[in-house]
Every structure is written in structure tokens, then in C-alpha cells.
Amino acid sequence: MSAELPAGRSTGWWGMVLFVTTEATLFACLLGSYFYLRFQNGPQWPPDGIANPALLRPLLMTAVLVPSSLPMIWAERGLRRGRLWRVRAGMATSMLLGLTFLGLQATEYAELLTEFTLTTNAYGSLFYVITGFHGLHVLIGATMIGWVLTATRGGLDARRHDRVRNVAIYWHFVDIVWLGILFTVYLSPWL
Amino acid sequence: MSIVDTPAAGADPTDRERLAENWTERPSLRSWLTTVDHKRIGRRYLVTAGFFFALAGISALLMRTQLANPGSDLLSPQQYNQLFTMHGTAMIFLFATPMLFGFGNFLVPLMIGSRDMAFPRLNAFGYWVFLFAGLFMWASLPFGAAPNGGWFAYVPLTSVQDSPGLHLDVYTLGLLFLGISTTAGAINFIVTALKMRAPGMSLNRMPLFVWAIVATAFMVIFALPALNVDNAMLFLDRRFGAGFFDPAAGGNVLLWQHLFWIFGHPDVYIIVMPGLGIVSAVLPAFTRRGVVGYPLVVLAIVAIAIISFGVWAHHMFAVGLPQVSYGFFSAASSIITIPSGIQIFAWLATMLLGRLVLRTPLLFVIGFIVTFVLGGVTGAMFALTAFDQQVTDSYFVVAHFHYVLVGGALFPILAGIYYWLPKITGRMYAERLGRWAFWLVFIGMHVTFFPMHLYGLFGMPRRVYTYPAGLDWDGWNLVSTVGAYVLAVGLLLVLVGVVHAVRRGRPAPPDPWGGDTLEWSTDSPPPAYNFPVIPRVHSLHPTWDARTAESTGPGATADRILSAGRRTPLTSELDGRYERPVEMPEASGKPLVLALTLLVLFTALLFAWYPVAAAAVAVVAGTVAGWLWPGRRAEART
Amino acid sequence: MGTTEAAQTPRTGPDRRRRTGPAVAAATLLPLAGCASDAPSALDPAGAGAQRVEGLWWLLFWISVVVFVEVLALLVWALIFRRGARTRVRHGQPLRFVTIAGAGLPLVILVAVYGVSLRDLAALGTDPGPDAPTVEVTGHKWWWEVRYEGVAGATANEIHIPVGERVRVRLRTADVLHSFWVPQLMPKTDLIAGETRETWLHADRPGEYRGQCAEYCGLQHAHMALMVVAVPRPEFDARLARLAAPAPAPSTDAERRGQQAFVQGTCAACHTVRGTGAQGRVGPDLSDVGSRWSLGAGAVPNDAGHLGGWIANPQTVKPGNQMPPQPVDAARLPDLIAYLRSLD
């Protein structure tokens, strides 16, 4: 451990953890709403002849997004040893994977929007709002990484440490939430 | 400013001078707009919430005037519906919670022996957002475009088909906007209480008021998202044709109710909990002893916070859910009375063992106990589904929630105003005026709301802008109206008392009451840096404890004086071990800019100026990036 | 407005039983004295459903009195004996007292009343049985559409039930949420958009029992009342028979002209009168409007004057209601009134 990391958790760390907690609750409410509407809706789900969601692309998106936490962890480890290049390289990789994910999501939307939209029915509303809201989070995460990469150009110190760690927490959160969405929105209709 | 010099010999005059120089903000418009001092922000919360309280209270007086007689046409149904919706919404969201957050802001750092909140600039931001969100909502009233769907805005009445116009867009956007402030405040409180406590203040020495604020903040963290999701979905339904709540599109109207009350029930405890905390803070000073059963009371606070998430469907006892779920929610709602009972009897025991000093704050605490227990027992009645189905949505419910809200939140708030006024303003209030205010408020309250039990049982539904004569409702409604005016006079006397104290009050000593918590160990009003020496805490009642007092005297170590820069110590989460000093941010204009940009964003969304909204989002992102940009200052001083 | 009075008071004085024991207690303990009259009061039940809840209420009421008096007594004790400079502060931690008084005793009480209330809840939830007559009630902004299962005709804001029998009530809404509440007979059941709910009514004595919508439903939520009329079985059967038949034919010239104006005018677009060309479904069926207890779901009494006022401009009578002002020729108005009054 380098002496650069001060004792105890910082206020920033706690702030981010709590923020992520309340955000996680937000997603829980959205996913809860999905199941509520599904089970109030009768046996036919998705309704109105909408096909079950295709799985290939979301699985591919999962394969892109979930492993993107690994370079982030690697970057964090590098941070503790004071290896700035690892921080940079790791985070940049995560960001690229995140952007790839968004690209895949864009192609998915382009296809699906011809079949149903936000206004088609409650299923459409749920689908686009949940996945769109998550996509927005990926976008924010990627922006945060870009911002930290710029902010750490001057070297590393305690304050910058904090920011890297906080961005990492956020990124891991966005990843984990995706698993909930994958299960709810894409897999559960097949069950 | 300080009246009496506290003997904190541990910090020599040069330290004090340097502290003053580093922390004090010179009074100017600029510092007024950019301040991050938790005391100034706390005061602002109190005044602003008081202002919204007056608006919501005046709305209530108008409603009561309309209801004084049957068939009155003082107000049109349009006006009445907007007034009662704004009354409820503002009382809950713009008065009760922010008022108590104001107390929290002012007091938490002082009570735990810190120099500021964990995130001072976030704190400033939270205040500005609260102010703007409140104005955003109230501004709609003069245009006749205020929310009119009741404070819980049930769909489909609030769908765009049944409520065209801006009314409900003001509601959804206003509450989403306000939610940013509440969430920010909650996170700030938790982190402050976890990390900023004076060394030696382990969790089991944390004042009950701080416990209450922390529990409240946790409830906010877990409850508010449900409201936000609900409002976002309603906004999307109304504006962009989504189908969440539209049965014709496969949506469901009960989804709104579930999400609303998953938030709404914890919210009523979010309101009452800090109130109970104030009671626990006021009692020791006026009974000359600590609150009985500290661990039990803490346990009760935590239990309420947790159980409050399992009772929401008791607001839906008449919608026809399955009987099993009613059995469950009914049981949970009954159980939640027990922690309240523990607290009531802990306070009673405290009063029975201590020596009562009957000053105005204690009067309000006694008024609180009487009123809150009456409101609580009707709550326990509603917990039983069969009974609730008879009285729900009648004035009986209106009676219940005013007993718990006025009794459980307003009375403690008034107790707190009198109790901490010397600390906040440095001036004493006039006791006789305070007593008059108490009796008028207390009598007015019961004359207004007790009869509502009766006409509720006599079959009068709530939210009616008028009612027919000849059903035994008329006379009692008149009584309620008279009571409301008495209550208003009492509150006016409170206001007069506050203004009088600020203008003419006797200067207050640091500790006029002999209170037990740390805020009484510093000047009234406290200096910008709160404490010349951060105390080392040795007990649950630090001010009554000689060792804690000594810790700020000669021999106080430099790591607790920290006069270089704006610094305060961080301690460990559980046992309050000293960790390291941190540098606190300086005044900044960014919080205000960010809040203003958000105001532009929400206004643009309201009027569907989407390009403006997009531009505002860009400015928001830029401001946040600049705000969090790591500065150079930190290294310069370490 | 100022026109709301009177409409609410029942036409015939319902025979009210003398208040029993608990009610006497109420008269002394609660300031209920002088109220033994016209309130549609939950404490003056007239049927099995409301009676159950009344019993529960008195149980809860007395428990609350005990709890409150206990707290008050302790407070008063402290105020009397724990003041003054010579009172010695005691520093004990009477945890046992707090736990027993604050948690133990309340728990025992709560478990007991919870048990009782489950029994009552189950009783309220029982099905009235397959042979029970069924009323189909549909909530509209801001009136109640009433149909009887197996009977073609509809009526509004008034439900007839046979005394002493359980009647199933099937609840739907045409628009927003409403809530069906007749305090003297039965607790509330909400009307949920997109779903159907059921409750039942039972009256053990003949009379008129006022009910009112109890879920906020917009501008005229205040005027969405209904009347449940409990009558002996033969009268009930006669009532259904009349609902199945065409509306009474006009018998005078004025009535005939009124009918013509009604059927050929705008009215028919929204209102039905059975057996005529008027088959509108937007507003209440008017085939028996002459006999209703009120106009506009409790807005005004049902007499010729108010009827004229309603037709001339319903918006001044019940602001915001769904019937727009009608272009009725002033000369035709008396005919229309005469015709509508003849429908009963």
C-alpha cells in the first residue's frame, strides 16, 4: 500500500456509495413495476403480438459490459501502487467497452422501434424506459471516465484518488444493474 | 458577535484569529449567494420552510372559511381543489421535511462537534434547489395552474385525458426537482454523522436527535426513488403517451398507488422522526436528566425506519386487494405502533424521574405528547382493515393525520424554535409571549381537528369543496373553522415572538438551558468555525461531563485545533477514532449556478421547450464537471 | 350556489332505532349530544356490514380511552409532583417500566384486537350467495349509473334493495376512480378503472340511507351522492318490474310537447328514456327521473323549479359537470319540465 492512501474511508467514498444505493433503489422500483404490470396483464406477455425479445444481441451486450468492470478493477489496483499508466489504460478500456455497449443498444433500438414504441402499450413503455434509463447511466459513466482521465493528467494525489475510486464504484454499479435488466426485460419473458 | 467568551483556553488567541480569518465570510451580496456555512444554510431552510408554511396555512384558512357553512360559494371547485392540493403537497414536501432538514443542517455539525457538514457545497446546492422547486410549484397558483389532483395524485384522474393543462405537470416536475434536494441532503446527513463526529463520540454516544436525522436520511434514500419513478412515469404518460397507468394500453392504475405509498408511508415517518428527535433533544434540558433508555429509543428509531417500508398498503385498504395481503399489512401496521409506544413511555419516564422546568419548549413537548398519542391511537385503529374501510377518505382520516402531523411535527418544530432560538440568533425570546402562543396553538389545534373525528364518523368525505346542510356536519365544521383561526393567531404570536427576539431579545449566554449536547458548549450564535477546539467526547451528555469540557481546555492538542486552513477532523464510522483532518471547501457560486440551471431545465420541460432543456442539460454537465474538478489546494497545505 | 340544502334530507322519515348502550356513552364522552338525527352516520348502522364495524369501533374507542388516560395520568403526575426547586432528580434507567408499558401491554392489546378485526374483515368479505339480487353500479364523473342484473332498464343515483336481504353490488367505473360508501350500511369499496369490484348491501329496516363517493374524483366529487332505499320485498319486485317496462307515456298535451322537444332536441343525444327515440348513453337514464330523490347526484332537490334551473344551465347548479348548457327555447321549457316530472 502506498502512503498516498489516507487512513479510513473518505467522505467522498461514502457519498458515492449512498448515491449508488438510492439509484439502485430506483432501478428496483422500475423492475418491480415491470413485474407488477406483467402479472396484472394476463397470460399474454409481451402483449399485442409483440415477439419475445431476441436474446443474441443482449447477451452480446452483456459480454461487452460486464467484463468492462475488470479493467476498472485493474486500474484501481494500479492506483494503489501509484501506477498512473495502468489507471489510464484500464479506465480507457472500460470506457471503450461501455461505448460499444451503447452502440449495440442503438442498433437494437433501430430495429425494435419499427416493431413497437414507447406509446404502443405498457410493455413498450417499460421496455424503452428501463433500457433507455440504463443506457443513460452507461453514458454518464463513460462521461465520468472521460472526465477523470482528463482530470488526472496532472498526476495523482489523494483527491484524485478519490475521484477514480468513485467513478469505479459507479461503473461497477451500472454493470450490476445491467444483470438485473438482462434478467427482467430480456430473459424473464421466456420463462 | 459572541456575547460571552467561552473559556476554551486550549486555543490561544492567535489560533482563534486564524480560525476566524479562515472561516468567517464577510457580509456581502457575494458571500450571501455563495456561502457554504451550514449555519447560514440551516437558517435559510428554516425561514424558507416557514414561508411556505405560511402560504400553505393561509390556503388552509381559505379552505376552512369555505367549509364554515354548508353550500358556501366563496371558492369555486377549481380553486378549492387547487388549494387543498397545494396545502397538502406544500405542508408535506415544502414545509415539514425542509423545516426539519433546516434544524438538522444547523444542529447536526454542532451536536457532533464538527465545523461543517461533510459536503458543504452540496448543502448549499440542496438549499437552492429546495427554494427554486418551492417557488416553481407555488408560482403556478396565481395562474390557476396549480396541481389539483390531491397530494397523492391518483391516476387516472391525473392522466392527461382527465386533467388537461399544466396542473399535474407542475406536480410531477416540481416533485422530481425537489427530490434532488432531498436526496442530496439525506446523503449529506448520513456521511456527516458517520465521518465527522468529534473524536471519542462513538455511535453509542451520538445524540438521539442525530440518530433520528440519520434514520430519516436512510428512509429518504430508500423511499424517494419510488416517488421519483412514479412521477417520471406519470410525466411520460401525460407528455409522451406512454402507457404505464392506462388500462387500455395494458397499464394499471394501482401501480401508481403502490409506488406512491411505498414512498408515502415511510414519508410520514420521515416527517415525524426528526420531530421525535427534537423531543429527545429538548427533554434533558428541562428535566435535568438524560432521556431514559437511550438504547431502547435508538432501537425504536431504527425499528420504525425499517418497518415503515412494510405497511404501505394500509393506505389502500378499500381498493380491494386480496384478503391475505390485507392481513399482512394490517399486522405490520399494528406492530409499528410499538416502537412509538416505547418512545412515548421513555419520555414519560424521563419526566417522572427528572425535575420539570416548565418553559415554553417543554410546554410544546407536553402538547406534543398529548396530541401525538391521540393521533397515534386513531392510526392504530386504521391498521385494522375492517375499521379503516369504514372511515378511510372521510374526515376521520383528516383528523388522524393532522393530529400526528401537527402534534408530531409542528409541535416539536415549535419546541425546537423556542429551544434553539438563543443558539441560532444569540437572543432570548420573551417567555410570556411564548406561553400565550403555546396555549392558543394548543387549544386552536384541538378545536380545529377534534371535531373532524365526529363529522368523519357522521359520513363526511374528505376533499369536498362544499357539503349540504341538515346532515349534522354543519355545526361541527363551523367549530373547526373557528379553531383554525385561533390556531392561526397562536402561530402569528410565534412569529411575533421570533421577530421580537431577533430585534429586541436579551443577549443569550452560550448555554441558557443547561442542555446536554455539544451545541451548548460554544457561543450563541456559534462562530463561523463552530468550535475553537474540537472536543474529545467522553460520554452521552458531553456538556454535563467534566472530562469532555476539560478536553477543550489547556492541553488540547493541535490536531483538534486545526487553525491552519479550513479544517476539521474525520473520525472512524463506529467508534469515533481520530483519523485525519480534512480540508473543507470554500464558498462557491457553482451550487447556485447549478440550481438555477436546473430551474431552467424544469421550466423548459414544463412548457415543452425541449431545445432549451437540452441546452440546460449541457450546462448542468459542465457545471458539475467544473465543480468536482480536483483543485490544487489540498496538497498545498498538507 | 346555496341550493344544496334539503336535497339531502330523506323524503320519508326513516324509522330510526333508539340508540343503544354505546351510543349513550358516546353522547356523554364524545360531544355527540344533539346529533341523534340526520347524519348518515357510521355510528347509526342499519345493516349487518356497518353493525360489525360499529362494534369494532366501540372496542377500539374504549381501548383508546384507556391508553390516553394512562398517558395523561402519568403526565399530570409529573406536572404536579416533579416540579419545584426541591424536587430531586433521579437517575435510574427504568427500562422494565418502559418495555412493559410501551411494548408489552400494547402488544397484548394489539394481538387481541387484530384477532377480532380479522373476524370482522372476513365477515365483511363473505359472498352474499348465488341467489342474491345483483346491482350493477357504474361510477361516472359525477353520478352513479344503476342497473339490476337481468333487468333492461337503468336508473341513476338511487339503489333500491329489499329489506333484510343481502344484495350483491358489482362496481365498475367509466372513467376515474370513485368509491362506493353508504356509512349506515357498508364500509367503502373503491371503483377501479379497468377492473371490477364487488361488495354487498344489507339493511335490516326500511329507510333511506345516504351514500357518497369517497374517492376524490375531480371537480364535482362533492356532489356525487346516492341514496339507498330499503323497501319490503314486494315493493322491490314492483320497482324492478317498472324498470323493465317502457317509461310512462305522456298524458297531457304539455307532456307530449315536452316529449317531442326532448326526443328531437339535443337531450336525446345523451339521455335515454325507455320506449322513446331517446337512447343516448352519455348521461343518466331519465326514464324515472321524476321520482328521484335529487337532481345531479345530490346537487339540488328534485322539484319543478330546480329542474327548470338545471335544464336552463346545469353549470350554475353543479359547476363543471358533464352536461353542457342546452339551447332550450324558453317557451318549450315548461313542457320539458312537465314531461320529465311525469316520468316516475
Ligand code: HEA
Ligand atoms: C407524522 C405523520 C404520521 C404518523 C406519525 C402516523 C402514524 C401512524 N399512522 Fe398515519 N397517516 C399519516 C401520517 C402519519 N401517520 C398521513 C399524512 C395519512 C393520510 C395520508 C392521506 O391519505 O392523505 C395517514 C394515514 C394513515 C392510514 C390510512 C388511513 C386511510 O387513508 O384510510 C393508516 C392505516 O393504517 C395509518 C396508520 C398509522 C399508524 C398505525 C401510525 C402509528 O405509527 C402510530 C403510533 C403511535 C401511537 C399508537 C401512540 C403512542 C403509543 C402508545 C401510547 C402505546 C400504546 C398504544 C396502543 C396500544 C395503540 N395512517
Ligand code: HEA
Ligand atoms: C404538516 C402537515 C400539515 C399541517 C401543519 C396542516 C395544517 C392545517 N391543515 Fe392540513 N392537510 C395536510 C397537511 C397539513 N395540514 C395534508 C397532507 C392534507 C391532505 C391534502 C389532500 O387531501 O391532498 C391536508 C388537508 C387538510 C384539510 C382537508 C381538505 C379536504 O379534504 O378537503 C383541511 C380542512 O380543514 C386542512 C386544514 C388544516 C388547517 C386549518 C391547518 C392549520 O394547522 C394551519 C395553520 C397555519 C397557518 C394558519 C399559517 C400561519 C402562519 C403564520 C402566521 C406565519 C408563521 C411563520 C413561522 C412560524 C415562521 N388540511
Ligand code: CUA
Ligand atoms: Cu366520484 Cu368522488
Ligand SMILES: [Cu+2]
Ligand atoms: Cu401510512
